[in-house]
Amino acid sequence: MIVCLTMAMTLSVSLASAAPLDAFKGKQGTVDIAGGTAHIPVMKEAAKRIMTVNPGIRISIAGGGSGVGVQQGGEGLVQIGNTGRALSSDEVAKYGLVSFAFAIDGVAVVINPANGVNALTAAQVKDIYAGKITNWKELGGEDRAISLYTRDEASGTREVFAKKLLAKGDVAPSANVVPSNGAMKTAVAQDPGAIGYVGIGHIDSTVKAPTMDGMTPSQENAANGTYTITRKLYMNTKGEPAGVVKDFIDYVFTPEGAEIIRASGYIPVAK
């Protein structure tokens, strides 16, 4: 089914709007991309379309987290380093990175679908992560210990979560650390006592996102501003981009790129 869908998409693209991809005709070059895991679906779909039109361009995509994006982009190991957070002034100064925000993603707390709790407040989440609330029954759920899941230090999702929801509050050292949005989803989907957080684009039926201070986490709400725990997704280059790297970034900002971003579950941002 998915195959049909992707094939149909590729087909419609090549028929309807071949124009944005014209920029790559006859060009050669390599684009190495690394960093934020949330960016990967967008990067992958864009790369796939570009390389289908022009196999002379080689694009490689690696994850690793926002930290990797800064580090490898800054060191010049990759041409585009993705981050799920704005760069600090230190990072800009040290590496001379130029940022391109291309999408908005919400970050939402997720729990196991079997969990009866449907609403949480930021204060509660803060206490849960600090280890002050340790059982779901204190929140109106069943009698079950809460297992905490958080992301690794390199995660942009973690930064947004820590800044906007925890207000820089502590995370109990007993919290499990998982290395990606996907691993977070797997863990929460399996563990009935779990609480974690993912980009809204990753939410599906295997996990449940309770309302946060009354706000319903969804991409629409993130777009129209009623859900405030959001972040931007950035592509960063060392210095102003040139050549196929510039073409790639430009492509993400075309209407076709916006379509890819929307299909990946994010809200496109104009350049």
Added chain:
Amino acid sequence: MSRPATYFVRTAVWGAALIVPLALAALTGVLVTRGAGALDANLFFGGVPALQAMTGRIPVWDGIWPACAGTLSLLGLTMLLALGPGIGCGIYLATSTASRAKAVLGFAVDLLAGIPSIVMGLFGFTMLLMLRRTIAPNAGASLLLAACCLALLVLPVLVSTTRAALESLPRQLHLTGAAMGLGKWQTLRHILLPSSARGILGGILLAAGRAAEDTAVIMLTGAVANAGLPAGIFSRFEALPFTIFYRSSQYRDALELEQGFATTLVLLVLSLSLLAGASKLQRTLEQRWQGIRDDD
């Protein structure tokens, strides 16, 4: 006094003989039941026609074909780099007379054997940073770098198995060769090495197995989620173990998860067939050297 010891060992034996196969069966059972459904052409080529995908005419983005090709080229390059120094060093340690240099080298090999693969990856990463700051400012993570680090990882396996295989040969065999008028190199080449070929090939196999399955080294030195077929030794590449690790943590829907299980099955089959192929090769080589023909 003797009874309890025997009972203890007997308990351990039966326990082990039951637990280990059961655990393995459970693990592979999970893989097969959850992955077999996704084991089709789509898994490998992601909707691209097989022929164009295999030749690389159309890049494959949603299939594991590039990862298979990447793993095979990584394996080939690694063994190419490791075989010479590994076996050579093993021969040196087995045939040279006792000296301080030999003792130090023996210790160095033991140390190398104990270095965790992620530390080896870390070494590759630091080496890359160093290279970029000094002689090669454009160096990047690549197939070559990953293969170098993997070669270092499997080197001690080669060294110690070669050494053990040669040293376990009867001392008389050296004399036999010498008494026949064979030189040192000839004795080695025509008598000692063939006699110990079983052990050495076993070591090569073990090394290849480790190179094929290691994830920690390559995830720091050049393996990426999507790169297409390997374009050369200076480009990034996909590899099966990394793809599995990546899919296990990044899947977005049930199909991708199922494909992750199927990929695991593919890697498993690849590793096992490597094992089977090598033991066949081992038998063939041995028979050729021995010149033994089964008449019946």
Added chain:
Amino acid sequence: MMTDTMHTEHDSGATASPDMTSGTACSAECGSLSDDSALPQSVAARLCDLNVFFGKRQVLNDISFEAHNHAVTVLIGRSGSGKSTLLRTFNRLNECFAGCRTTGHAQVLLEGTLTDIHTSFPEPAALRTRVGMVFQTPDVLPVSIRRNMTLPLQHALGLTPPVIAVRVERALRDAGLWDEVCDRLDAPAETLSGGQQQRLCLARSLAMRPAMLLLDEPTASLDNVSSRTIEALLGQLKDRYPVIMVSHSLGQALRLADRLVLMGSGRILRCWDRQNGLPDMETLELMLEETACCE
């Protein structure tokens, strides 16, 4: 402890010296070494003032000795007396052991000339293709019978397949093995009986067309019948190859020896030649015991 033993041995050697002179002179005049033409043609090998050390331990002590053509020279002595080491000096096999040091001269008759085996062969391998050796336990390689024969011919001598085929058959016939193995040359050599294996080793040496044969207790691991077969073979072979062998059995030594050499503690204690009469069994046994109580 070892050096102590050496000293006592040295003394015992001195007391034994009248006996040595009373026997046939087995040591050559060392002064005439440089003068090849003056030597009788029947000398096949000669040692002069030979000392062998393993590390600090001296294993052979001032050995001077000759072996003749068309003759079997048998070395006897108790274990540890240096027989095998002496045998191995002729093909420089001692050099395969760690810490070995040799002084003195050793010559072997090659192509009609007594050749110094140390100075004329920078690589011992070349010497060993000319001096064949058979060990105590049959050291067949774990390969087929044919491959056992062809391996040294192919690699040490670099012969072509047709030549090799001829040599293999000839050598196997010489060793009396051809009829037993001609129909199963491609079977593993380990399937042969002990006696057959030892004859295969002998054939393997003969196929090299050596100038001399060294045998280190060749029948020690064989039964009586197999031993007699080998002994009979050696009787035939000695006309073509000078044979030097170590034997553990006095009976065998007396049956085979044209020249009999008694060793003890790294020295030659006595020498007999068949034409001057060999001692009888009891005398030999007594002498062997004597060397024992000196240790």
Added chain:
Amino acid sequence: MRFDRNRIADVTFGASALVTGLAVAAIFGFLFLFALPVFTGGQGLSILSGVWNPGRGQFGILPMLAASLCVALSALALGWPLALGLCCGIRGFLPRPIGRLLLMLLRGMTAFPTVVYGFAAIFLLVPIMREGLGRGSGLSWATAGLVLSLVILPTMALVMDAGMRQTERRLRLTGAALGFTREQTLTHLVLPACRKNLLAAAALGFGRAIGDTLIPLMLAGNAPQWPSAAWDSIRTLTAHIGLVLATDSNSAAYGSVFVAGCLLLLVNVTVQLCLRSLLRTGETA
């Protein structure tokens, strides 16, 4: 000609030995070089303290060292007897066909990729452990230890078996002549004679266990706390490297990666030295 070949061979083998030696030196050199700024820089020795909380500027990695040791030792405690049991089974306790099957199984297991164990265990073992232990999330010391014991088992068993096969062949008749059964020969003659081999297998297994990254990263939970119970979520040094290497290369967290690498190297050196001295005392005794 022949002379030349010998020389070439000698030089080649010597050179490969040199390459190996240099590689080891380079690995140690590079990692120490990159770890050095952490000690000479601002934080000094705080890296070797007990709390990891980068948000508050605490970068202690000792809990990870403890976790590494705990996981590796528990994997060894489980895996070593199992390996020994399998070897004894193969060499005499079990009927021959079963023994042969087990040996084949062990050989096959060496070809089992680590990541396969990890992937299967997430979906099979983790839920079982969560319900079984009744506490924690299932991502725990116990889970990682169990899977690791399975990962290191074939290597240990094959090393043991290589030694035991030869010894057993040598001592089979001796044992039989003393009136021992095959089992008794194994327990009373072969096993004591293989002591060194068993020890070396343990050292090898420990090295593999403490060096494995994927299993702890996927299954141990990675919480940077001191291990205190089997159901605790813990973070090993190797997983720490995998998780933190991605951070900004300016931070102290990044530097801790290299210190972790060095600690792993030091553990490795210690194990090797201990093994050597143990083997040596075995020789003189």
